[in-house]
Structure formats: structure tokens, C-alpha cells
């Protein structure tokens with residue numbers, strides 16, 4: 001057992017992050033609260049870094065193209081889900097998918113389509129003889145699971161609201177269906193025909209988990225300067241001084257101090273265990289598979305070792321380049337070569353993930369890997 005702990009510990013990364021970011025974020029958050037005055041944040045369902053503009057940092061933002069000159073971590077990073085999780089709607093892949101909306105089943109049933117004229121991308125939908133149109137400008141999701149498009153529009157305070165388009169593209173069906181969380185039947189009026197409107201605080205939250213830099217002026221997101229995607233400096237902090245000093249300058253404030261801090265770096269977006277209602281945390285709830293830190297923290301593996309997310313994931317590589325369904329992930333601690341390790345009581349030496357960490361179907365046509373590693377009942381959902 002001791003050996004397992006140490007093994008887990010070695011895997012636990014040296015990255016140390018600190019309170020500075022949080023303080024900067026909270027500070028920016030409170031400024032935002034003050035600036036918009038009456039429009040305080042809605043009580044958060046879960047807390048996230050509300051703002052990602054670290055203008056207050058002593059360090060500034062570097063051009064991320066520079067990282068590859070000195071770091072192998074940047075070599076395949078552009079193929080990761082993180083790097084591509086937010087792109088302009090005008091991105092070529094995004095346009096190609098949008099063109100297929102009209103011919104899809106839901107597109108035909110709901111008379112929905114997308115028109116592109118002079119670089120403007122308009123969602124179009126007819127209800128009761130009235131044609132509604134709205135411009136869409138961003139595409140959320142790399143497409144590994146799904147892509148959802150949004151349009152941004154200023155509210156009466158000048159802050160940015162968001163229209164989330166009603167039709168999402170799913171990889172599993174290579175087609176469109178209704179966006180998760182939206183009503184099964186479309187509504188009437190300009191907004192309800194085309195999707196759902198989110199107020200500025202909620203729009204802000206969407207971008208803060210899908211972008212690296214979210215510059216804000218007077219509490220308003222400057223869309224022109226968003227750095228989309230979860231890229232190097234979202235996790236490692238602004239690096240201008242680091243690049244200028246050719247690596248000699250380190251900002252220790254960005255490093256994590258212990259294991260939970262390291263997990264929470266990821267869980268800031270993937271959801272911290274304490275953000276989940278305790279009543280929701282039980283093996284029969286398929287929805288918690290969407291929130292990997294919540295499930296993982298329930299596992300005997302996690303509780304009894306020094307495991308973190310990077311024990312099994314290299315955040316610098318695409319899943320396809322890291323044998324993401326590998327037995328190696330388990331054998332780090334359940335190795336038949338080591339007498340002290342606990343081995344599979346069913347006598348299996350292969351295929352660990354499909355029995356102990358299966359992909360769980362969600363209500364929408366996507367599946368997530370259940371990170372609550374455990375011995376499963378036969379009645380439980382299997383791939």
C-alpha cells in the first residue's frame with residue numbers, strides 16, 4: 001500500500017498554483033459586480049473563475065506561438081479538445097456543420113437553417129409563418145462530443161447577453177438535435193424560436209470556462225480580444241515576463257500547493273466535488289459522470305493514494321496520442337509484478353477501463369467516462 005501511495009505521488013505534478021489568481025479573479029469579479037451595480041451575479045449553481053482577465057498581474061500575456069520554441073508540451077497541443085473548445089462561428093469546420101442543419105431531421109421538423117451572407121452567419125427559423133433571424137458568432141465545443149453555437153448581443157446595460165442556439169451538433173449521430181437544457185418544443189418570438197437567452201453573468205461564465213483570456217472593460221467582455229480555448233496560459237498564467245526572460249522568470253503564484261489544489265485546477269471548470277449537491281452523489285445518477293472530479297473523489301483509488309488528474313491524463317496531448325483507454329493507467333498501482341498491489345478480484349489482467357470506468361450515456365446523445373472507479377453491479381449501465 002505504501003508503495004502505491006508513493007507511486008501516485010510521483011505522478012503528482014510539480015505545478016503549483018496559488019491564491020493570487022483567485023484573488024485577482026475575485027477582485028475582477030467584485031469590480032464587475034460594482035460596475036453593473038443592480039445586476040449582481042445570479043447565485044452561482046457552481047462557482048467558476050468569473051473573470052479570466054488578469055490585467056492586474058505583474059506578468060502580461062505572451063504570444064502562445066512562442067511556447068513551442070522551448071517546450072515540447074506545445075508540439076501537439078493544438079489538437080487537444082482544450083485548444084479547440086471555442087472557435088469563431090466562421091471557422092471552416094463550424095461552417096461546414098452548420099450547412100447541414102437545414103437537411104437534418106430536427107432542422108426539417110422545425111424549419112431551421114443557417115444562412116451565410118457577407119460573412120454574417122444567421123440562424124433562421126420559421127414558426128407560424130413568421131421568420132426569425134439572429135446572428136451567431138461563436139461555436140462552443142471542439143466537436144469531440146458536440147458543438148453548440150451562440151450569438152452575443154448587448155443588453156440594455158451594454159453588457160453581453162448570449163443567445164444559445166436551439167440546435168446542437170452531436171458527433172455520436174453526426175447530426176443535429178435540441179441543445180441540452182432547452183425545451184423539447186420550440187417556443188414563439190424572436191428568442192424562443194431560435195434558442196435560449198442567457199443574461200450577462202451567465203454568458204460570462206460560459207466564456208470563462210471555454211476561453212483563456214476574457215478581457216473586460218467596465219464589466220463588459222470585449223469580444224474582439226477574447227483568446228478562445230483553454231490554452232497554455234489559462235493553466236500556467238500570463239507568461240510575458242517568462243518568455244522575455246527566456247524561461248528564467250517564474251511566477252510561483254501559478255503553482256499548485258498540494259494534491260487537492262492540483263485537482264481543483266482542473267475542477268475549476270470540470271466541477272469541484274463540493275459543488276455537487278451531496279444528494280446527487282450516488283452510483284445511480286448518470287449525470288455525475290459529466291463531472292469527473294466529483295466521481296473520482298468518491299473512488300477508493302483516489303481516497304487511498306495520491307492520485308490526481310494527471311496520473312492518467314497529459315493535458316498537453318490529444319487523447320488519441322496518449323493511449324487514453326490504457327491499462328497502463330491502472331497498472332501504475334494495480335501491477336501484478338508487485339506483490340503488495342491489490343489485483344483484480346475477478347482475475348482480469350486486461351480491459352480494466354471497460355468494466356471499472358465505463359462510458360455512461362447521458363440524456364443528450366453524448367457519453368462520459370465514469371470516474372467513480374469501483375466494482376460495478378451487473379444492473380448498472382455498461383457500454
Ligand code: HEC
Pocket residue numbers: 011012013014015067068071073074075077082230231232233234235236310315316
Ligand atoms: C489544462 C491545463 C493545462 C494546459 C492547457 C497546459 N498545461 Fe502545462 N501543465 C499542466 C499541469 C497540471 C502540469 C503538471 C504536470 C504533471 O502533473 O505532471 C503541467 C506541466 C507543464 C510543464 C512542465 C513543468 C515542470 O516543471 O515539469 C511545462 C513546461 C508546461 N506544462 C508547458 C505548457 C505549455 C507550453 C502549454 C501550452 C502548449 C501548456 N503547458 C498547457 C496543465 C496545463
Ligand code: HEC
Pocket residue numbers: 062063064066067068069070071232233236239242243245246247248249250251
Ligand atoms: C525562450 C525559451 C522559453 C519560452 C519561449 C517559454 N519558456 Fe517556459 N520555460 C523555459 C525554461 C528554460 C524553463 C525551465 C526553467 C527552470 O526549470 O528553471 C521553463 C519552464 C516553464 C514552466 C515550468 C515552470 C514554471 O515556470 O511554472 C512552465 C509551466 C512554462 N515554462 C510555460 C511556458 C509557456 C506557457 C510558454 C509560452 C507562453 C513558455 N513557457 C515559453 C523556457 C521558455
Ligand code: HEC
Pocket residue numbers: 079080081082084085086140141142143144145208209210211230234235265266267268269270309310313315318319
Ligand atoms: C478553463 C477551464 C478548464 C480547465 C482549467 C481544465 N479543463 Fe479540461 N476541459 C475543459 C473544456 C471546456 C473541455 C471540453 C473540450 C472540448 O470542447 O472538447 C475540456 C476537456 C477535457 C478533456 C477531454 C479532452 C479531449 O481532447 O477530448 C480532458 C481529458 C480534460 N479536459 C482534462 C483536464 C485536466 C486534467 C485539467 C487540469 C490539469 C483540465 N482539464 C483543466 C475546460 C477546462
Ligand code: HEC
Pocket residue numbers: 048140141142143145146147148150164198202205206207209210268269270271290366368
Ligand atoms: C464551469 C465551467 C463551464 C461553464 C460555465 C460552461 N462550460 Fe461548457 N464545458 C465545460 C467542460 C469542463 C466541458 C467538457 C465536458 C467533458 O468533456 O467532460 C464542456 C463542454 C462543452 C461543450 C461540448 C459538449 C460536451 O458536453 O462535451 C459545449 C458545446 C459547451 N460546453 C458549451 C457551453 C455553453 C454554451 C455554455 C454556457 C451556456 C457552457 N458550456 C458553460 C465547462 C463549462
Ligand code: HEC
Pocket residue numbers: 263266267270289290292293294296307308309310311312313319324325326329330353357367368369370371
Ligand atoms: C485512473 C485514471 C484516470 C484519472 C485519475 C482521471 N481520468 Fe479522466 N479519463 C480516464 C479515462 C480512461 C477516460 C476515457 C478516455 C477515452 O475515452 O479516450 C477519461 C476521460 C476523461 C475526459 C473526457 C470526457 C469523458 O468523460 O469521457 C475528461 C474531461 C476527463 N477524463 C477529465 C478528468 C479529470 C478532470 C480528472 C481529475 C479529476 C481525471 N479525468 C482523472 C481516466 C482517468
Ligand code: HEC
Pocket residue numbers: 001004007008300301302304305306307311329330331332333334341342352353356357373374375
Ligand atoms: C494512484 C494509484 C491508483 C491508480 C492509478 C488506480 N488505482 Fe485502483 N485503487 C488504488 C488503491 C490504493 C485502492 C484501494 C484498495 C487497495 O488498498 O488496494 C484502489 C482500489 C480499486 C478498486 C476497488 C474499489 C472498491 O470500491 O473497492 C478497483 C475496482 C480499482 N481500484 C480499479 C482501478 C482501475 C480500473 C484503475 C485504472 C482505471 C485504477 N484502479 C487505478 C490505487 C489506484
Ligand code: HEC
Pocket residue numbers: 327330331334342343344345346348349350351352353354355356375376
Ligand atoms: C470483465 C470485467 C472486469 C475487467 C475487465 C476487470 N475487472 Fe477488476 N473486477 C471485476 C469484478 C466483477 C470485481 C469484483 C470481484 C469480486 O469481488 O469477486 C473486480 C474487482 C477488482 C478490484 C478490487 C479487488 C479487491 O480485492 O477488492 C480491483 C483493484 C480491480 N478489479 C482492478 C482491475 C484492473 C486493474 C483491471 C485491468 C487489469 C480489471 N480490474 C479488469 C471486473 C473486472
